[in-house]
Amino acid sequence: MNLFRAALLAAAITLPLGHVAALAATPADVLVVAQNIDDIVAIDPAQAYEFTSGELVTNVYDRLVQYDAEDTTVLAPGLATEWAVDDAAKTITFTIRDGATFHSGNPVRAEDVVYSFQRVIKLNLTPAFILTQLGWTPENIDSMVTADGNTVTVKYDGDFSSAFVLNVLAARPASVVDAVTVMANEVDGDFGNAWLNANSAGSGPFSIRAYRPAEIITLEANPNYFKGAPAMKSVIIRHVAEAATQQLLLETGDVDMAKNLTPDQIGSISGDALKVETFPQAAVHFLSFNQKDEQLQPQALWEASRYLVDYDGMTQSFLKGQMETHQAFWPKGFPGSLDETPFTYDLEKAKQILADAGIQTPITVTLDVINSTPFTDIAQSLQATFAEAGVNFEILPGTGAQVITKYRERTHQAMLLYWGPDFMDPHSNAKAFAYNSDNSDANYQATTTWRNAWAVPDELNKETMAALAEADPAKRSEMYIDLQKKVQESSPIIIMFQAAYEVAMAKNVEGYVNGATSDFVYYRLVTK
Structure with missing residues (x-):
């Protein structure tokens, strides 16, 4: 030895x-x-x-x-x-x-x-x-x-x-x-x-x-x-x-x-000499629906989807230590983040939302996902819970390059991906999740709104640019909180998790x- x-x-x-x-x-x-x-x-x-x-x-x-x-x-x-x-x-x-x-x-x-x-x-x-x-x-x-x-x-x-x-x-x-x-x-x-x-x-x-x-x-x-x-x-x-x-x-x-260390290794850490500390990371993980597809345009589908994600089931099992529930576009740990998580898995509520809106089920939707863990595991969980409400995901695994290329070309139906800011200012993510003033195919934008062909309401576009220009820091933070709430309530982009990072140490x-x-x-x- x-x-x-x-x-x-x-x-x-x-x-x-x-x-x-x-x-x-x-x-x-x-x-x-x-x-x-x-x-x-x-x-x-x-x-x-x-x-x-x-x-x-x-x-x-x-x-x-x-x-x-x-x-x-x-x-x-x-x-x-x-x-x-x-x-x-x-x-x-x-x-x-x-x-x-x-x-x-x-x-x-x-x-x-x-x-x-x-x-x-x-x-x-x-x-x-x-x-x-x-x-x-x-x-x-x-x-x-x-x-x-x-x-x-x-x-x-x-x-x-x-x-x-x-x-x-x-x-x-x-x-x-x-x-x-x-x-x-x-x-x-x-x-x-x-x-x-x-x-x-x-x-x-x-x-x-x-x-x-x-x-x-x-x-x-x-x-x-x-x-x-x-x-x-x-x-x-x-x-x-x-x-x-x-x-x-x-x-x-x-x-x-x-x-x-891998999650399994982290789970095996024991003894009086070692410990594990967990740190939230900037990447937010989301499910999104391409608005070029007519069957994915009803806002009731977006709303119901927020109640068809088994947040606790995933974060307490295969995502434990890797992700935590987070439902707003600006990450926890950054100034101005909205850390409230109002949505939980509620199958009956989701069914009622779909029924009240007159949405005919079942519907079948392809779901693009990077072919590696934990993304494929998340996709399988979504497939199981959404099917209970008549939304059937056909999972299409691919390499990261394949998935992201399809996303940029706006040729997907549903997409499971993640997003992180380039620097610590909420506009970095607000522009990605709450702004799209020109939804035309020719106007390529490196934002999740454009890539999902979501023509953002003019009110949100104006508020995003007003927040960018706001000189008062406190008021500016309030504007970004408001933007996060509005996107959280009604958007074809369902933010589910924030990545976490575990470090083992003496x-x-x-x-x-x-x-x-x-x-x-x-x-x-x-x-x-």
Whole structure:
């Protein structure tokens, strides 16, 4: 057994010699994590767009304003201590924090912010679209973001509020890099992109000490972080692709945390030394009806469907730990979410709704679904409960690419899919679930409303755009709550669940924060 374990450890978590002995009993000031990190394509915040790279960027870089570990639902000061909004002039002026420094020791300056935003726009890599929403282009960015002493003035161009702008500036590509260090490592006009995909130049609670793709990430604590040094002097994230190996390493005490265990493995975790924590995730899962099909147009069908989903039956069995009931388009854990769940499985009520509307049953509907668990399991549950009311689903499994392509072409009847926001602003999902001002086939939109050919009522379209433009944060939040209620009550899109993420860890690990997206994973408050 000892020989087997030694071989397994050597294969799964080969470390520099300085760490080999430590893994037998991880040090009190080192957090060791087993995680599949082979999704990383880039770690430069101007390019990083994968889940794991999002975690990395959040722990290494700061933004002017940010959602932080203490409360991931509150937009807090980051490298800016205060800001002044001029909605009429469409500008926000930020005051840069005194005394903040990059890991290099260089001070954080207004010029670093300007440079950071310029390089995102001029590089124009995958996440740049989040910032270009503000009307920024390579041609105008030099005039849209300017520095004056210790202040940065951001201009934007569009019919949206400053609250929306602030949420955009809290997103991953708005991370601030050390301009002096990055420019010193620029090659052939690449704005230091190649160098930043192997190194870091941030001001966050951790710096990157080592990064070897699909092998290891070692984060080193920043003792001068403006919110205080992390308790962990380092975080070692080991690439361990096999869930079984992750579980063994956790159970033998060689890692403190395992982040990719299967539901069955999570269910088997026991003993006094280990625990499992569950974190809501941003993706909402829904059933939708294509309005190009006449038999799927009656609103009574939409209403009855909300009572034909066995929410509790699924979340207490095969979805346990993976999803929780959530019935609104903005995820729980985000500011402005509607967390009420008014619908439960009620067969008799559903039958009565259909009968009162004069809908003749049975009807047969094809249901497209990704051919993997838990999607096929959800589809089979829906097939069973809907059949009791005379709505017969013919399940059509396909690859993710096949299903999504069909969805984009609007050639499905019913669709089982999920949706997640690109950044933490409710407009990101409101546009997808409550807006469609042009339902024509030629007007392709990356929204679930258009893809289901739902010509959204003009009232909802107007309210969606009014919420986007609303300057008062409290009133804006109320408008999004109202939009969620209206979509929840009457829409051909039946939102059922929100994904959840389970992390197994040693019982002595405290303070780990895993928000609704990978951008909200924080190690700064972890203690052991």
